[in-house]
Amino acid sequence: MIIEIKGLVKRYGNLVALNHFDLNVKQGEILGLLGPNGSGKSTAINCMLSLLSYDNGEIRIFGEKMTPTSYTIKKRIGVVPQEVAVFEELTVIENIDYYCGLYITDKSIRKQYVQDAISLVGLEDFTKFLPKKLSGGLKRRLNIACGIVHKPELIFLDEPTVAVDPQSRNKILDSIKELNKNGATIIYTTHYMEEVEQLCNNIVIIEKGQVIAEGTNEQLKAMIQINEKIIIEIPDLPETVRQQLQQLPGVTDLLYHNALVTLNTEENKKVFSKVFHILEDNQVSFGNFYTQQPTLNDVFLEITGRELRD
Template sequence: MATTNDTTKAANGAAAISVTDLVKRYGDALALDYLDIDVRPGEVYGLLGPNGSGKTTAINCILGLLTYDGGQVRVFGEEMTPTNYALKRRIGIVPQDVAVFNELTVQENIDYFCSLYVRGNTERKRLVNEAIDFVELGEFRSYRPRRLSGGLLRRLNIACGIVHKPELIFFDEPTVAVDPQSRNRILEGIQELNRQGATVLYTSHYMEEVEQICDRIQIIDHGRQIALGTAEELKRMVDAGERISIEAPTLTGDEAAREHVMQTLGRLACVRSVDWDDGTLDVTCEPGEHDLIDVLQALRTLDVPVGHVSSRTPTFNDVFLALTGTALRDN
């Protein structure tokens, strides 16, 4: 059965966001270097990059918060301008830094942000109640933000950004510094908004989140695109295979035997490199389906007793590291 999200994708071929040859300079520094971004209606689109890569600059240009030096930005086929209020009504923003009023209650905060887009009291009341129910803050509606936990505060931040039912929602690291339960609830909420038809542009420093919810992922660095595709497509771009760690205590005191084992493993077609680290063989393999079996079979043939064995296939963080030279979490 087709979901609302599937129907939206099929029915509307125009881009939700179309960025072409975008250039932004700060003096002599080139922040955006002829950057293209193409977000399809109804998808969850991940925009990733190290600090200083140009993500925030690109988003601010899309939202009309920054002027730019060249290129074109269109949202739902229209140019974003400071006075294009009809287009702004179709957009929601959930910033990384919680942006609510401490003097107002949960309900008052959500109502205030809704009032920026919706004038009618009856409709606004309905939307506010729906947003409160959506983020499950009903029992906290009379609380002021200072009384909320970090996770609940993030949910309030989301409610304020989505209360007017936007078609396009920008989520900028919405799960920073929240507990696992709140994090899962937030991700489920984003997926539900997407199923209801919202297009989502999502940034995060948590690779597992990106793999979990994003249809396509664009990695940028130094203001230009490094890679674009699904998580699996991006993994295939990087020539990374299985990494196997094998405890081999009998080789610790026998250097000649250790060298013979390492050379033998190194000659296997599936093995790229073999290292020794304090009683453990670290084997890096070529991409393949039977790497662990082949390595263990070789050790069995060599009569090498093995202890603990662990195997790790390439992660999306490995992909990011290979493409940009830095780990996203450590920026």
């Protein structure tokens, strides 16, 4: 295991931020760490990095106990914070070189590592730019380059794609895949569920300082009572028809919003034709009629009862 956490407890006065929190991260994983705001994600990460003390429990990284003075362990870790942390008076290449110099003293190796980081995030055309001249997406890429330039074995990425353009988002996601392909283990936090589905081979959901669900994307989807969704465009849905649809065997939930009916089902193949016949028999006009597989967001809402950004 790259990370082993057992029984971690962190209190802020009467508030229990982490309540016997356990976590295991295997080498080579991209672990998605999810939870509503205030669930304990940031506290857990700060404890892992020994930036916060904690009241009880144990943290081991690379098989060794993590402490504030574990400098040999910290050299093997890269951190990309949510807030862009670069020097405004230094150019792109100077920023990356500075952060690399904190870990790598050999000048020739450092020079190669800096070029590798620039290439990874696609900043070749911006090396002499000051950060203030960069777009938000390019700044995010620079932030990542500074955090991973020393080629760490374990990388913490906190919301790396917040408020970036689609081109930069795709480049960032490709860079993360490349880092993982080259051997890095990654802890990834985000509010974008589609990114977790795309990147992560293991997912942990935290609520109130505890792990409440863990598994692969498919394993988490299997935990909830939704096989597929039936989605129908209906401009006007009579209440009597709504009740008929809601009471169909296999329908677990019905939502009608903005002229869209969404039926969560357990047995979609049997439900689909029955829904169609109810609408036909009641002469209800409808438009598009299609099915949708459950998403990670459905899992999150089912398990926590809250939107990820709550």
